[in-house]
Amino acid sequence: MGEMHYDVIVVGGGPAGSATAYYLACHGIHVVVMERRAFPRDKVCGDGVAPRAVRDLYQMGLREKIEGNFNKFTGFRFAGAGKRVLESQIPPTPGYPNHGYIIKRRELDTILLEHAREAGAEIWEECLAESPLIENGEVVGVEAKRGNEKIEVTSNMVVGADGAHSAMGRATGLLINNDEHIAVAMRQYFEGVEGIGDLLEIYPEKITSPVSGWIFPVSKTVANVGVWAMRYHLKKYKINLRKSFKMFTEDSTYASVKLKNAHPVSQLEGEILRTGLGGSKIECPGMILVGDAASMVNPVNGEGITYALESGKMAAEHIIGSMKMGGKIHHDPEENSFREKLLKEYGSYFKKGTKSMKWGNKPAFIGLFLAYLARKPEQQEEFIRALMHLRN
Numbered sequence: 001m002g003e004m005h006y007d008v009i010v011v012g013g014g015p016a017g018s019a020t021a022y023y024l025a026c027h028g029i030h031v032v033v034m035e036r037r038a039f040p041r042d043k044v045c046g047d048g049v050a051p052r053a054v055r056d057l058y059q060m061g062l063r064e065k066i067e068g069n070f071n072k073f074t075g076f077r078f079a080g081a082g083k084r085v086l087e088s089q090i091p092p093t094p095g096y097p098n099h100g101y102i103i104k105r106r107e108l109d110t111i112l113l114e115h116a117r118e119a120g121a122e123i124w125e126e127c128l129a130e131s132p133l134i135e136n137g138e139v140v141g142v143e144a145k146r147g148n149e150k151i152e153v154t155s156n157m158v159v160g161a162d163g164a165h166s167a168m169g170r171a172t173g174l175l176i177n178n179d180e181h182i183a184v185a186m187r188q189y190f191e192g193v194e195g196i197g198d199l200l201e202i203y204p205e206k207i208t209s210p211v212s213g214w215i216f217p218v219s220k221t222v223a224n225v226g227v228w229a230m231r232y233h234l235k236k237y238k239i240n241l242r243k244s245f246k247m248f249t250e251d252s253t254y255a256s257v258k259l260k261n262a263h264p265v266s267q268l269e270g271e272i273l274r275t276g277l278g279g280s281k282i283e284c285p286g287m288i289l290v291g292d293a294a295s296m297v298n299p300v301n302g303e304g305i306t307y308a309l310e311s312g313k314m315a316a317e318h319i320i321g322s323m324k325m326g327g328k329i330h331h332d333p334e335e336n337s338f339r340e341k342l343l344k345e346y347g348s349y350f351k352k353g354t355k356s357m358k359w360g361n362k363p364a365f366i367g368l369f370l371a372y373l374a375r376k377p378e379q380q381e382e383f384i385r386a387l388m389h390l391r392n
């Protein structure tokens with residue numbers, strides 16, 4: 001194979017990589033996505049596609065592929081904190097749909113990657129990006145293994161969209177292992193779950209606290225069931241998350257009742273989440289990170305698909321902007337920082353969320369808070385908007 005050069009190499013074909021490639025390709029930019037897996041592929045996730053993410057998907061022209069084809073949710077059910085069970089609909093908010101979907105990542109990510117391909121991006125599946133090519137302190141391409149062949153591909157810019165363990169981020173020292181910004185979650189699919197409908201169910205159960213659980217309805221009988229917590233809480237209280245999952249599904253007050261006749265239909269799998277923009281330095285000369293690699297998960301609700309899509313779109317705009325500034329695609333953090341753009345857009349919301357996780361998931365507090373919300377419908381609406389980041 002001769003010398004290969006692209007305007008932009010995107011490493012990773014998850015939501016962040018597909019969104020970046022889609023928007024770049026729409027702008028006529030010569031872009032390749034290197035994705036180590038063959039699609040369709042699974043990704044450990046709760047599969048909750050929140051209203052904000054639905055808005056992003058519709059903006060990408062995917063309404064027809066999504067609407068009517070997946071289980072919709074229209075609100076939340078919070079159960080397990082004190083004696084209070086609170087059901088709350090997603091309030092109408094200008095600019096956002098008042099519903100979300102539960103879409104298995106095997107399906108969602110394939111739709112997104114194909115969308116980028118249709119827009120003109122080149123997609124290389126089973127291509128493992130091993131390390132960035134660096135010249136004079138600047139990333140100038142990627143060394144990869146495509147099938148069995150070692151290749152070197154050069155580019156004007158690299159976008160690392162390779163997830164929470166980002167090889168691009170590790171090789172350049174951009175990933176930061178700060179527990180304040182790392183959550184851990186596990187999920188398993190169950191068939192035969194009772195009484196699931198069109199609500200995302202969140203369970204801050206006393207028995208698992210400060211680990212919180214969820215039951216998300218994938219279909220009328222199958223649910224994505226999971227638990228999650230901040231890593232500092234797991235360390236402080238010496239919690240084994242696998243044991244918490246067992247307690248949640250078998251011994252909890254509220255969730256276990258719904259699961260008593262259900263049986264697992266997949267493996268129990270776990271993964272870390274990089275949250276609140278604090279787990280990554282995000283940029284170096286010639287390269288920017290997006291999605292989980294940029295620590296873009298919402299610290300309060302664990303939602304990362306939205307921010308993967310949005311940071312992908314912002315990355316494409318940043319790259320297109322660099323062409324307008326200098327004639328060719330390039331990235332110099334000193335002159336035009338991508339990190340600053342992310343901080344401006346999300347920094348304040350994420351900072352409050354990161355702080356609230358320290359005390360906000362204690363059942364005693366949540367019990368009082370839910371009791372208060374139950375009496376105040378308007379505050380309930382505001383709470384859901386804040387939780388789902390539905391404010392402009």
Ligand SMILES: Cc1cc2nc3c(=O)[nH]c(=O)nc-3n(C[C@H](O)[C@H](O)[C@H](O)COP(=O)(O)OP(=O)(O)OC[C@H]3O[C@@H](n4cnc5c(N)ncnc54)[C@H](O)[C@@H]3O)c2cc1C
Nearest residue numbers: 012014015016036045046047048129163185291292304305
């Ligand atoms: C248990 C759990 C539950 C969650 N629940 C939700 C939820 O309900 N809703 C929500 O919005 N978010 C949820 N999240 C967060 C969400 O999964 C992530 O934020 C989201 O997947 C980030 O997208 P991404 O494109 O940045 O990364 P990823 O989806 O991880 O995609 C990265 C891609 O890069 C590829 N890749 C990795 N390394 C390389 C390499 N070296 N070379 C080439 N390719 C590579 C991978 O194969 C993958 O396809 C959850 C996370 C976990 C762990």
